[in-house]
Amino acid sequence: MSATPDQPRVLIVPAKQNLQDGLPSGPLLSEHRTLETALRSWVEQQTALKLGYVEQLYTFGDRDRTKGRARVKGHALSIAYLALVRDASPSRMDRAHWRDWYAYLPWEDWREGTPKALKIIEPTLKAWVRAGGPPLKQFRAERVEMTFGLASGAWSDERVLERYELLFEASLVPEAWRERSDEKAPARLAPGLPMVLDHRRMLATAIGRLRAKIKYRPVIFELMPASFTLLDLQKTVEALSGIRLHKQNFRRLVESEGLVEETGEVTTATGGRPARLVRFRQKVLVERPAPGVRLPGSKRVSP
Amino acid sequence: MSATPDQPRVLIVPAKQNLQDGLPSGPLLSEHRTLETALRSWVEQQTALKLGYVEQLYTFGDRDRTKGRARVKGHALSIAYLALVRDASPSRMDRAHWRDWYAYLPWEDWREGTPKALKIIEPTLKAWVRAGGPPLKQFRAERVEMTFGLASGAWSDERVLERYELLFEASLVPEAWRERSDEKAPARLAPGLPMVLDHRRMLATAIGRLRAKIKYRPVIFELMPASFTLLDLQKTVEALSGIRLHKQNFRRLVESEGLVEETGEVTTATGGRPARLVRFRQKVLVERPAPGVRLPGSKRVSP
DNA sequence: TGCCGTTATGCTAAGGCTGAGTATAACGGT
C-alpha cells in the first residue's frame, strides 16, 4: 500500500479472466529462504517497487476458496502480507496500478461525514436484521450495532474486516453470490467494486491492521516522504483511518511524543502561512515503548 | 492455553525423539472445510478438549525451519493458532499435559519483582552488546533497551516475541546452537526450557498476542469459570500479563467498564471477608467498542 | 500599501481518567 495526503492506495492487478481486480500475488518458491524474502523479491521483480515495512497478515486456507479457478485440489494456502511503499510511482508496472482503496470499501471513508455508501447500505442491512426470527434477529441486530454502530454513532475505524464480513453474510456484496448459481443477486447490493476470490477480504484485513497499527507504531512514516509538513502528516493519517482529526491536538500529540524533528526548512506551497518541514525522528523507537499517532476515541465526524 | 489465578498454562506434547517439549500440532487434511475446523476437530480428537476462543497467530515458513527432522523438501508451512480453554483438566491426555508457560520463558514473569532469570541473563546480554564494533554496539544496545528496558526500567509486557528473538540472536538460547555443529554452546545460557523446532518462538508469539488482546477484548473471560471473584479475575490477569496490578483500581476499572455482573452469591473460600461472586456480562460486547482489562502503563513492580 | 483569505502555530480552561492511598466492613480463628 501507499498513500498521498488525500488518498490511501492499494496496488491492483487486473485479472484477465473475469474482469475483476485482484491483489498482487505470487508463488512461494524453494529458492527463497524466508516467506518475507519471497514476497520482497517477487514484488521487486514484478513491479520494481521497493517495499518498506512488511508484516504478515493472515493465512487464508478455506478448502473451497479457489473454487471455480481451482488449479489445486484440497486447500490452497495464501499467506497475505501488508507491505508499505513510500514512493507511489513504480517504474515498471505492466499490469499493476495504484488505486484508492475506498473504491473497494467506500463505506470506510468518513472524512466527508457519513459516507454515501453507508446510507445506501443502511436500509438493506436493517431489512436483513428484521428478516430473522426473534433470537436470530437479536443476534443480527447486535452484530450490526457492534460493527457499524448505526444507532449509537460509535464508529470504530479498525473493524474493517468485521464490517466486510457482515456485508458478506448479509449477501450485500457480489462475492457472496458467486457460488450460488441457483439465485440471482438482488439489485440492492453495497456500493464498491468487488475483487477476485477473497481478495477484498484480504484488503479489509490489511486496512484494519494498518489503522490499528498507526496508533501504536510509527508506521505512518513509512508512507511519508523524507520531509513533510504536519498537515501532510495529518491528512495522510486521516486518509488511512478514514476519519477527520482535530488539528491542534494532532500537532500537540505528534510533537509531544517526539515523533518528528525540524529540518529547518519551510514551504510556502501550502497556501497560507508557510509551514515548517519536519522529518521522522528515528530515536523515538528507542525512547518510547509504543510510539504512534494515537487517534481520539471512536467518534463520528458529523453526528 | 488455559490459566488458574496463579498459573498461566500451555498444553505440551513431549517429543520422543529428542527429549524436548513441543506444542500440539497436526496435519491439515482435505476433509476439513476451514483451517479453524481442522484445528478444533484435531485437538478434540487428540485431547478431548473443547477449545473456546481461537485466533490465528502466524504462519511459519522459513525454508530450513524443519532442518534435521525434515520430512519435506522446500518450505514446511506451520500455521500457528492461539486457542483458549476454560476447563484446564482434559479427560483424555495420553501424551499431552499442561505446564506453566514461565517454565519456558521465565524472564517474562514479573509478579514477584524482577525475575531471577533476568538477573542471570543481564550480564551476558551486556557482554553481547559490548562485543560488537561501534555501530553494531549502538544498534544492539538500543535493541536490548527497547525490548528488556534494563536501564530505563520500562518493561513492556507485550514484547515477548521480540525478547525471545533477541536472546536467540545473542545465542543465549539452546535453539540458536542447534544448527551449529562446529561450536559448543557456552555455559551461560538463559534459564528456561527449550522446545522442539521453533515452538518456543510460537509460544512467545502466542503470549505476546494474548497479553495485548486482554487489554481491548474481554478474552480473559474465556479462561475463567462461570462465576468468580474479582480477585480471581485480577490474579488471572496478573498471571497472563506477568505483572502485578493495583487492586482497588483494577476493580474500579472492571466495574466501570461493565465487564461483570453480580450472581448474588458470595464465597467465604477466600479467607477474610466473603467475596461476591460475579460473572461475565455478555452485553458489553455490544455496548463498548473495545472492552478489555486495560493494564496500567508499562512499569516495573519494584524499581 | 493595506486588507483579506488562508494556513500555521501557540495557548488554555474544563472535564475525565489514572495512580495511589486511606478508611471501613465482614469473615474465621483464638
Add this chain to the structure above:
DNA sequence: ACCGTTATACTCAGCCTTAGCATAACGGCA
C-alpha cells in the same frame, strides 16, 4: 472480644484529552 485477613468504598492530586480561542505569516488583490 480481639486479631489477622480479605473485600469494598471513597478520596484526592496529577495528567491527559477535548474543544476552543487567539495570534502569526504568507499571497493575492483592491
